[in-house]
Amino acid sequence: MRLYTRGGPATHAPGILEAVETAEPAREHRKVVEELARAAGFELVGVTSAEPLAGGGERLRRWQEAGMAGEMGYMRRPPELLSDPRRLQKSARSVISLGVSYYPGEHPENPGDGGRVARYAWGRDYHRVIKERLFGLRRELEEALGCRIRARAFTDAVPLLERSAAQRAGLGFFGRNSCLINPAMGSYFFIAELLVDLKIEPNLPGEGTCGRCTRCIDRCPTGAIKAPGVVDARLCISYLTIENRGEIPRSLRPLVGDWAFGCDLCQEVCPYNRRKARKSRWPEFSAEAGAGPYLKIAEVLAIRSEEEFERRFAGTPLTRPGRAGLLRNCCVVAGNLRLEEAVPALVGCLREDPSPLVRGHAAWALGEIGGAEEELSGAAHRERDPWCRREMELALSRATVG
Missing domain, CATH: 1.25.10.10 (Leucine-rich Repeat Variant)
Known part of the structure; x- marks a missing residue:
């Protein structure tokens, strides 16, 4: 049965679209989204409106003004651009935020000749893997709702404050290390979005707290976490080894330790991860699917x-x-x-x-x-x-x- 109409001549008449949406409440659309998203393998699913992310935009502005973006030109774009989903799709009415665990397990002991790889990179490229599933989810939504949906699917690949959107969609809260933490599964999860031209009932924003815990701040070798939720990219080992295109400053090289790609230290010590981290059910993110937890230094060189x-x-x-x-x-x-x-x-x-x-x-x-x-x-x-x-x-x- 067609639950939602789009694109036919009748929808051009004033009031027709609104009447259809009233007949089929946005709450029902959210139920369909949740069911199909979980069936597609996403552990977390939430919805927020496509209105600008005002709080995230203001945090970004202060961070930019403090010069903490380093050489990441895409993060120096105007906050008004990065915080407005409709800059990416004018017809967007809702943002479907999704989360999937990438946690492959604990790092084995360094074999002695290895460069450590952050857990999210042990397997295949998450951009490609997740995007394929997002396209599949969109097709299933269209079939279930009986309509064509204008949508844009992405994960960590467009100018949007994805963590802010996910927080407002209820996926978690911002930890002191600036990671989005879900109280039920920690922070080892990828975030993905579908911008859709559907009116969907939004979830409540994510809530939670780190309490008095400062383990991530205390553990960071370079002192990159300058305040709760504020990370200076110029000092972050993940930035230094991935986004940074120039030299690693001499004073910071000894602090990089054995990290050849990224860093997990602030997540490793987080109590939510120590208690709640769920091993990924997606085989693409396993150590066997990609480079694994360590690179053999001499081979790479x-x-x-x-x-x-x-x-x-x-x-x-x-x-x-x-x-x-x-x-x-x-x-x-x-x-x-x-x-x-x-x-x-x-x-x-x-x-x-x-x-x-x-x-x-x-x-x-x-x-x-x-x-x-x-x-x-x-x-x-x-x-x-x-x-x-x-x-x-x-x-x-x-x-x-x-």
Whole structure:
């Protein structure tokens, strides 16, 4: 039975659309959305209106003014753009927010030669995986409601404050680490949205509290959490190893530890995750589906071409920082672990890598490990990039003093 009409000539007459919607309450639409979303594998589902996200927009403005966005140009866009769903789809009337656990389990102990990968990136690229399900959900909604739905589906890929939309849709509350926390399952979940031109009864905003807990603030190695819910991206290990396209500042490199891609520390210590984290039921997010919990440092450092990089990591989130960015991170991990078995690979980077970013961080790692003074000296003599040459000179003095 057709529950909702759209697009026919009759709907152009004043009052017809409103009458149809009155006959079939928006509450019934929400029930259909909830049932179909859960059947599609989403553990969390909520609805909010497509009105601007005023609170999120104001928080963003203050964060931008404090200069905490780093090099993320997309996060320096006007708050009015990022906080208004209708800037993405003019016909949008409701935002369906969805959550799906990506939690693959606890990190095993570092095998000794590994660079740690944040849990969300162990498997396949969540953008692609979730978007396919969103398109399927839209088709099922159209079939169930008997109408064509104008919709836009996305996850972490458009200029919208998705966490703010999800909070207003009831999926959780903002923790002190700025993650959205669901009281029943913690914060290890992806957020996705469907903007639709349907009037759907909204959920109440998410509520909750961290109480007196400050574990995430205390655990962050770089002090990136400046206040409850306020993270300075310029200090965040996730930003430094993924979104950052330049060097990792020398003062922060030792604090990166063994993280080669992202960081989970503020989530690992969260009591909600320690008690409530649910292992993902989506096989695409398992360790077996992608790169897994650790990268072998020496193997990654041997990648010299973009083609080889794509062959190795295509279809996973690990392509985000690019080849040079990922090798930069692995150089830092090698230096922090004093990984002597990575020295040949680091020397190869020093001699042959086409990226000054990689050569400079390889020099730093060799300086931390020691024993490669001759290679550093020769490389410094040959180097034409000023920043890179300076890194080699500093590494040589470090290795000599060490």
